[in-house]
Amino acid sequence: MTTPRLEPGSFRDREGRVFYYQGRVFRALSRRAFESWQGLRETRFFARLMDEGRIVATRPAQASDAGLEALSGDWAAALEHERIPFVSYPYEWSFSMLRDAALLQLELLDAALEEGFILKDASSYNVQWQGARPVFIDVASFERWTAGDPWAGYLQFCQLFLYPLLLTAYRDLPFQPWLRGAIDGIPPADCNRILGWRDRLRPGVLTDVWLQARLHAAADSDRSLRSELRRAGFRKEMIVHNVRRLKKVVGKLAWRRTASEWADYADANSYDGENREVKERFVRQAVSERRWRLAWDLGANTGIFSRLAAEHADYVVALDVDHLAVDRHYRELKARGPGNVLPLVGNLADASPALGWRHRERQALGERGRPDLVLALALIHHLVITANIPLPELLDWLAGLGSHLVIELVTKQDPMVRKLLRNKEDRYHDYETPAFEAGLGERFEVLRREPLHHGTRVLYFARPR
Amino acid sequence: MQRVMQRWFFFLLVSSGLALVAVPARAYLDPASGSMFLQLLLGGVAGVAVVVKLYWHKLLGLFGMKRGEHDDPAA
Numbered sequence: 001m002t003t004p005r006l007e008p009g010s011f012r013d014r015e016g017r018v019f020y021y022q023g024r025v026f027r028a029l030s031r032r033a034f035e036s037w038q039g040l041r042e043t044r045f046f047a048r049l050m051d052e053g054r055i056v057a058t059r060p061a062q063a064s065d066a067g068l069e070a071l072s073g074d075w076a077a078a079l080e081h082e083r084i085p086f087v088s089y090p091y092e093w094s095f096s097m098l099r100d101a102a103l104l105q106l107e108l109l110d111a112a113l114e115e116g117f118i119l120k121d122a123s124s125y126n127v128q129w130q131g132a133r134p135v136f137i138d139v140a141s142f143e144r145w146t147a148g149d150p151w152a153g154y155l156q157f158c159q160l161f162l163y164p165l166l167l168t169a170y171r172d173l174p175f176q177p178w179l180r181g182a183i184d185g186i187p188p189a190d191c192n193r194i195l196g197w198r199d200r201l202r203p204g205v206l207t208d209v210w211l212q213a214r215l216h217a218a219a220d221s222d223r224s225l226r227s228e229l230r231r232a233g234f235r236k237e238m239i240v241h242n243v244r245r246l247k248k249v250v251g252k253l254a255w256r257r258t259a260s261e262w263a264d265y266a267d268a269n270s271y272d273g274e275n276r277e278v279k280e281r282f283v284r285q286a287v288s289e290r291r292w293r294l295a296w297d298l299g300a301n302t303g304i305f306s307r308l309a310a311e312h313a314d315y316v317v318a319l320d321v322d323h324l325a326v327d328r329h330y331r332e333l334k335a336r337g338p339g340n341v342l343p344l345v346g347n348l349a350d351a352s353p354a355l356g357w358r359h360r361e362r363q364a365l366g367e368r369g370r371p372d373l374v375l376a377l378a379l380i381h382h383l384v385i386t387a388n389i390p391l392p393e394l395l396d397w398l399a400g401l402g403s404h405l406v407i408e409l410v411t412k413q414d415p416m417v418r419k420l421l422r423n424k425e426d427r428y429h430d431y432e433t434p435a436f437e438a439g440l441g442e443r444f445e446v447l448r449r450e451p452l453h454h455g456t457r458v459l460y461f462a463r464p465r
Numbered sequence: 466m467q468r469v470m471q472r473w474f475f476f477l478l479v480s481s482g483l484a485l486v487a488v489p490a491r492a493y494l495d496p497a498s499g500s501m502f503l504q505l506l507l508g509g510v511a512g513v514a515v516v517v518k519l520y521w522h523k524l525l526g527l528f529g530m531k532r533g534e535h536d537d538p539a540a
Contacts, residue, residue: 012493013493014493015493120493120494121493121494150496150501150504150505151496151504152494152495152496153494153496154496154500154501154503154504155496155497155500156494158500188499207503207506207507208503208507211503211506212499212500212503214499215498215499215500215502215503216497216499216500217499218499219497219498219499225498225501225502226496226498226501228519229501229505229515229519232515232518232519233515233518234504234505234508234515235508235511235515237508237509237511238504238505238507238508238509238511238512238515239504239508241507241508241509241511241512242504242507242508242509245507
């Protein structure tokens with residue numbers, strides 16, 4: 001008999017707690033949260049947004065089905081949620097992804113306010129993805145709005161959505177390293193220090209950043225403004241006004257970067273038509289071997305091979321280190337699909353770690369679901385030569401995933417590798433075709449092998465031993 | 466002229482806010498008093514009306530239109 005397992009990242013709100021039981025996802029509700037839920041399920045906006053897939057599919061669960069009695073804590077009821085195929089975090093999203101997640105958050109808040117509800121927080125971690133579609137997952141965030149209350153999540157919205165977007169849109173600074181380093185996001189004072197005088201004329205900066213930073217610095221901690229606001233009559237229209245203003249600010253934000261090292265790789269790589277065709281045929285044949293549950297396309301760039309894998313996999317996680325390439329991939333998926341590819345920004349040589357309270361609030365990349373197929377095309381020369389990862393360690397890591405593997409070896413005779421070695425001393429004695437093949441053969445059974453470009457590149461399809 | 470007046474009014478609102486903001490007591494998420502006060506300013510006309518209502522006496526004081534306790538002739 002299994003016991004319910006608490007989601008370690010869902011402890012902040014005492015009114016609800018996500019847990020897993022027999023492979024299903026549940027949310028335990030306190031008495032207060034259960035009352036909110038009963039009101040929420042009667043509203044029109046909740047039903048509509050859930051139908052549209054913008055709120056995670058949720059239904060009441062029998063306490064016995066959820067194993068609620070065995071869960072520690074005093075809980076009134078449980079809800080069951082549809083499982084998100086692969087959990088990701090804002091520091092793995094591209095600019096357009098974070099912007100669309102922010103717009104979803106504001107849209108939900110606007111719709112909720114119309115029917116007397118509010119979102120009590122505004123964490124970007126409450127948004128997850130079904131492919132390129134953002135989905136709001138924290139239904140316990142909806143509460144009845146109490147007359148006189150302001151929007152408690154405004155500051156959190158700024159720190160975890162607005163400021164990261166402003167820094168990328170106005171300063172071309174990547175927000176991912178900062179969000180990865182600060183679980184609560186970017187404080188107003190820090191954002192204010194980066195944005196200069198010229199930026200203060202831009203939408204959102206003067207009020208949401210500069211003024212907010214000044215007001216925080218001047219705050220008097222001995223008085224309760226909240227009760228004063230209640231007495232003075234803080235009205236719902238004021239929150240709606242602010243939310244709609246933010247929608248306009250966020251909706252107009254654009255990241256103007258047009259070039260990066262890898263974003264144009266698909267057009268500018270060293271593949272001619274014939275070799276590209278051979279490579280696509282090889283990958284297509286490998287991925288169509290069977291149905292895959294979860295495929296990882298590592299170094300996916302703008303997702304050419306992710307799309308091939310998506311035809312034969314339930315879900316594909318397409319990871320690339322190049323933010324602009326991932327942003328383009330996301331926009332392409334959003335416009336044309338397929339709907340089962342999740343593009344993420346990530347560097348395997350510095351992969352997303354476990355973070356937060358007890359290192360369990362946010363999980364490391366590899367802990368969030370093991371793939372049964374891995375594509376590593378035109379990737380490993382970067383890991384071995386640019387990031388200096390020893391080839392045997394890289395192969396160990398790949399073998400540890402326990403999945404089938406489509407891997408491309410770009411040899412030292414290839415112009416791309418020659419370029420990488422141009423200003424470096426070649427100390428990569430392990431990076432030779434015989435050593436690679438021996439290492440691969442020890443850990444995997446090679447099913448197919450195909451040389452390209454007169455042998456300067458070789459494709460392998462292998463299964464774990 | 467109207468523009469200058471608007472700016473002055475905004476300045477007064479902000480200065481009164483800087484002088485008065487405080488920290489709240491409820492909810493798992495601290496909305497932070499500075500951010501709460503800012504929401505008044507970003508709440509449109511209704512919000513500005515609340516600021517005036519909350520801080521009317523301070524505003525009068527800033528204009529020199531309110532007599533302080535020591536000026537009360539009855540004292």
